[in-house]
Amino acid sequence: MAVTDVPSQETHGEVDAEELEEIWADAPGVPGFFSTIDHKRIGMRYIYTAFFFFFVSGLMALVMRSQLAAPNNHVVGPETYNQLMTIHGTTMIFLFNTPVLAGFGNYILPLQLGTRDMAFPRLNAFSYWIFVLSGIFFFASFLIGKAPDGGWFGYVPLTDKAFSPGINLDFWGLAIVFVGISTTVGAVNFIVTTFKMRAPGMTINRVPIFVWSILSMAFMVLFAVPAVTLAAGLLELDRLFGTAFVNPHLGGSVLLYQHLFWFWGHPEVYILFVPATGMISMIIPVMARRPLAAYLWVATALIAVAFISFGVWVHHMFATGMPVQAMSFFSAVSLIIVLPSGVQFFAWIATMWKGRVRFTTPMLFGIGFLLIFLLGGITGAMLAVMPFDWQVTDSYFVVAHFHYVLNGAVVFPIFGAIYFWYPKMSGRRLSERWGHISFWLMFVGFNLAFFGMHILGFLGMPRRIATYPSGLGWDDLNMISTIGGFIFAVGTGVTLINWFHARWWGKPAGNDPWDGDSLEWSTTSPPPEYNFASIPVVASRHPLWDQRPLPTASSTGDEATKSLGPEGAEHHETPETTGLDARPQGTLDLPHPTYLPFLLACGIAVFFVGLLIKAILVGVIGAAALVIALTWWAWRTEVDLA
């Protein structure tokens, strides 16, 4: 394609940036806050809200570590400990890791694709409101002192009405169903945006790896989340309405619950991990100043993981007494899934090997991630082997393993991504010096906190216990772990302060502080509401490296191309392109700010509160609000289209 040969920069007309601002801006103040549908504002909100939950549930982890620092400790009682443990796990999975990655996806993905918003901007706002309301719903339990205490996995029969009669577990079960709506809607948006909104010329084999990773995550969400909705939903039907799904006396099955839960639970691990690797695949090539090695293999690996992740869930259930032949299959698949991750790992090493690495803060987090993920991956392969699993099941070895993969291999990339993309989001740079300090505190603290847990597991320390007697050889390792946990917390706090310091006093970042290769670095920092006045035209996997200056398209009279140029931005439109080769296909009228997503989310929240307190009237009011908002929405859609 002779894209770059085109006679360059012939001016077709000038567009007034202030005029565009006016067309795209949200209303100021409170109305704008509740009605915005800008993917960047929503993305930032996701990140802020998720980090609020991260720090709250991190503090809970510190309380638990304090309790476990010494044998026979009395910092908190066993009841409180169980509540803290349940909230910590549930929050980190559902209210921090999943949404914070959705936040980065929301902010970065449309910019990397070269479009002016997501495919369904109103659904995007709806997804955020559902997330924050379900978070409030869940944490309300803690505030009224009735926090769920059945573990983040909510195994029956412990969580059955007979053994957990309080309202505590209902908060948990309903919140899981509630937040699942947000995740699903977000996934639909990511898929359609990726396939239909790419800049012209960005064929499917030129899509940035981060976009591939979000796509892979979104497909896993579509097929995995219904399972956890069923698990928690059927449990809640039993608890609220007295059905018999998990009641063995009436023909129900407790194993059914575990199957449904882990059918979601294992893909979920990859739902978190895959976008994190996507972030690493963006950071390492930029910092090593060369294209990612084996692009096609990495993209294939990301898709392969999405498929294979649905065949491994039973390795969480090796100790439940199933036939060995059946379990062998899942053991084999659990070993096979190591291969795509290995492909990515070697691609990252090769990229660094052949490049010239800059040891910036994002890169440090990237390298820290590699080391931690290596260990977490190896223990994962160990746990896939049944005889080994039987030895360490329900011990601290498992706790060590999943903190290495879910904390180390997901949170480290997220912190790297903050240092990498914050300059784009705010227009200001984070302090490199404090970034380095934060990284080293986190890295050292992390390994002190969690490495010893492997050994504790071998020494027989069971998980989910609130205290332990002395003289079992567990004391020193637990004390070290607690100290490490506090060091890690200080490290995350340093980044928090760095963030707020940079927000007001950071050095200006410029458009492209890292000399990046993907389209988000071609627009201003922070980007304007419309992202791109003219849509860039892509002819490479690394447009900003290979196409200097980056060509942009202009509008023609054709329906399919009229929104490519600044005229599209003037008309509040964005181009729609074909799924594989990204040829202009049509023009999308982007919707204007609206309260509908917020109202709809509130209706759903009221409905769930009605279920929780078993008040039919409240439920009916919620359902009515829901129906009115949906009808209004469906009605308005045609107005927007016409």
Next chain:
Amino acid sequence: MSAVTAAVPVPEATAPTKGEGRPTPWWGMACLIMTESTLFAGLIGSYFFLRASSKQWPPPGIEEPKVMLALIFSFVLWGSSIPMLVAERGIKRGNERTLRFGLMGAWILGAAFVAYSLYDFHELHFGWRNNAYGSIFYTTVGLHTFHVFLGLVMSVVVQIKAWLGKFSKERHVTVQVYAMYWHFVDAVWLVVFPTFILSPHIK
């Protein structure tokens, strides 16, 4: 006051595609159908899991579901896809009259099915609290009926728009997407019906 410059078009990459692609709402509905299918697949999987772990199915004291009436009304539901197809084809050619009466025909058949389902639930001699069989039966069949009911509610909005003349040969994405949902709900019954109504007769 800053200015944004527009550059020249780049002919090859920005040349419009010749073929007709799917609109974004079509993709959105396709994704929704994927995730909803998984939900029903999970329920059907649960049905067979519970069945496999029980000695007698249905449990003692519960008769097998009656087939005859259920079969007739199943064909009513499946048949409702035909007027829906007629409606779609009509508006593709710009025929609003066919659209209106097609939608109405599908609505009447769908409403007949929901009415039958409510009658059938009323006639059942077991509740959803009695045992796991009752729980999974009411939940799955009820969820499907609820989907048909939702389709009827949505249809009202689409029909009002159709009568107000909001759709044309060029602009009818709403109809296209709504029809997808309707066909999907019919297709779910193609799996739920044999599982819940027919399979208990296989001993």
